[in-house]
Amino acid sequence: MSQQTVLVIGGPTASGKSGLAAAAAEKLSGVVINGDAMQIYQGLPILTAQPTAEEAAKVPHYLYGALPPSAICSAALWRDMALEEIRRAGEKNKFPIIVGGTGFYLKTLLRGISPIPDIPHTFRQKISALQKEMGNPRFHQELAKRDPVMASRLHPFNTQRLIRAWEVLEATGKSLAEWQALPPAKPPESLRFLTVTLLPPRDVLYAACNARFGQMLARGALEEARRFKEQVLPEAALAKALGYPELSAHLEGRINLAEAVKQAQQSTRHYAKRQVTWFRHQIEADRVLETPDSAELLSFVKSRD
Secondary structure, eight states: OOOEEEEEOOOOTTSSSHHHHHHHHHHHTTEEEEOOTTTTBOOTTTTOOOOOOOHOOOHHEEEOOOOOOOOOOOOOHHHHHHHHHHHHHTHHHHHHHHEEHHHHHHHHHHHHHHOOOOOOOOHHHHHHHHHHHHHHHHHHHHHHHHOHHHHHHSOOHHHHHHHHHHHHHHHHHOOOHHHHHHHHOOOOOTTEEEEEEOOOOOOHHHHHHHHHHHHHHHTTTTHHHHHHHSSSTSSSSGGGGHHHHHHHHTTTTTTHHHHHHHHHHHHHHHEEEHHHHOOOOOOOOOOEEESSOHHHHHHHHHOOO
């Protein structure tokens, strides 16, 4: 059976991976498919560095702004959406290129994921309200009574994962630990993955993080944050997008803009550092690049034909 080749490009924020993917797509008659947990949402296209209209006009981009901010996108849901876009690309004789910095999403595509069923949104709403009412320490204690295994694995202030553990238990009657222990749903045998990670030197990456946030502000990120703040509930997943908490604090009058920028840049650098560590240890890349060199990437892809 012939296999469809899929190029997967991962790496930290501000590393240049999106531009690299777009350049490769132009040369390979390809499409770019988002693999970033924040870029999948509508609401903060500038702060989440989604492609501009000009960039999207050059090559097709999919799964950017695909879900409303109120939605919950799990790794399993993203994987299903990505596999569908890969299938559609194949039907059109287009070369699929997955790009993103959410390593766990990419890992679910490359290695599979435990078959945890979808949880109805009503469970998340109910349990989120309960968490707010209790506060994290008590919420963690109550989870420990119901599901001591998962509670022992989670920090009491890791709100999202605590809610996730509780909602899975509530909806399925089984601990998330039991679901995670099941054999993963394997990647389709019809796909062949070529994996590239883009890992620039630390000083280059940090400078890019700092510069990009300034560019986002110049493009209207503050006004974007203001509109988002007026329309979206603070517990939405997208409210954790890099830079938004700091700009939100400024809009509330708690810090000035200069301090918001400084803190946002620092948060971005810290996040990029964690991403680099994750990609180095969790993804066995076929090729590691230090710079977003499209010629080197294309040479690598063609060598694997």
